[in-house]
Amino acid sequence: MTSVINTERLALRPWEDSDVDFVYDLYSRWVVQRFIGTEPAVMESRAEAEERVRRFQDLDHPVHGIWAVTRKEDGLPVGTLLLKPIPASGEEPLQPSDDVEIGWHFHPDHWGNGFAAEAAAAVLEHAFASGIEQVVAVTNPANEASQSVCRRIGMEHLGQSKKYYNAKCELFLVKNPSLEP
Ligand SMILES: CC(C)(COP(=O)(O)OP(=O)(O)OC[C@H]1O[C@@H](n2cnc3c(N)ncnc32)[C@H](O)[C@@H]1OP(=O)(O)O)[C@@H](O)C(=O)NCCC(=O)NCCS
Numbered sequence: 001m002t003s004v005i006n007t008e009r010l011a012l013r014p015w016e017d018s019d020v021d022f023v024y025d026l027y028s029r030w031v032v033q034r035f036i037g038t039e040p041a042v043m044e045s046r047a048e049a050e051e052r053v054r055r056f057q058d059l060d061h062p063v064h065g066i067w068a069v070t071r072k073e074d075g076l077p078v079g080t081l082l083l084k085p086i087p088a089s090g091e092e093p094l095q096p097s098d099d100v101e102i103g104w105h106f107h108p109d110h111w112g113n114g115f116a117a118e119a120a121a122a123v124l125e126h127a128f129a130s131g132i133e134q135v136v137a138v139t140n141p142a143n144e145a146s147q148s149v150c151r152r153i154g155m156e157h158l159g160q161s162k163k164y165y166n167a168k169c170e171l172f173l174v175k176n177p178s179l180e181p
Contacts, residue, residue, distance in 0.1 A: 012067035024049035079106030138169035
């Protein structure tokens with residue numbers, strides 16, 4: 001069960017069936033999808049959005065999660081925050097590696113407010129409080145906004161890597177400070 005995580009301005013909660021319209025609006029936009037996956041494509045039907053919400057709800061893990069990020073003041077969904085095993089490069093279908101990744105997809109109406117960094121910092125804190133040793137993030141080399149979020153939450157840039165997703169990505173890493181010698 002995905003736990004609820006609160007920050008100053010945001011509440012991260014499990015996805016609800018009523019979030020389908022938001023998910024469709026979010027993932028049908030090219031500005032959101034353009035740097036996601038090796039062959040970026042926008043969502044084209046509401047049925048796909050229903051399926052996506054089901055997949056988000058299916059991740060049932062005590063620490064990992066895929067959260068709906070909502071604004072506390074009015075409950076409005078603003079984005080997605082993910083903490084889950086990252087797929088290793090290799091033969092398709094890609095299999096999850098032992099490494100845990102953090103990721104974010106926010107609606108463009110809400111960019112520039114620091115919401116992604118605020119939500120991601122809280123999920124990192126949750127991951128480390130739960131004993132996860134380290135967390136990685138990968139971005140398309142052209143995705144400077146996402147790289148800024150990585151840096152803002154204290155991740156170190158390790159350069160480019162082809163280790164994950166069968167793609168050349170910028171790789172970021174942060175280790176659990178409470179496990180550092
Ligand atoms: C990546 C993504 C989430 C970044 O969104 P973002 O709005 O730039 O990131 P944040 O929400 O952290 O906001 C950062 C901006 O808010 C500002 N900000 C930070 N804290 C703030 C606060 N408390 N109040 C107001 N503004 C604040 C910062 O100045 C920053 O602006 P800057 O980058 O010009 O310095 C967004 O571009 C996105 O969803 N893209 C599409 C999906 C995607 O590519 N995901 C990543 C795949 S790897």
